């Protein structure tokens with residue numbers, strides 16, 4: 830079965846900045862379960878998966894415009910430090926903060942006594958990313974999964 834839209838794919842991946850060390854990997858964890866064609870993953874990785882089958886291993890390099898977009902300058906937000914009472918913060922650290930668009934990963938830019946400046950750019954924005962992918966399983970999505978727009982069961986939403 831070759832991957833197309835409305836298929837559920839389970840895969841292992843590791844991602845690095847092109848030429849750099851791994852930033853993130855699913856190895857040693859649950860594989861990632863993705864519903865193809867529902868913008869669950871970055872466009873460049875989804876395009877590279879189309880037509881592949883279970884057992885395939887491949888590498889793909891994805892430019893920022895097909896990944897997390899370009900970095901936008903001046904996307905700094907100042908937050909009260911008391912929001913992070915229980916966290917030890919350091920410049921350059923990535924933390925998740927609640928925003929109007931839901932929880933979002935940000936980077937600590939500057940620490941003040943009572944405020945914290947964070948960069949709202951996605952930590953991988955502006956980066957060309959290199960993925961190593963192993964396709965473990967491909968199946969058709971159920972009607973319910975298509976309606977919900979996400980994977981149910983193993984590696985997906987349990988409800």
Ligand code: ZN
Pocket residue numbers: 977979981986988
């Ligand atoms: Zn659901």
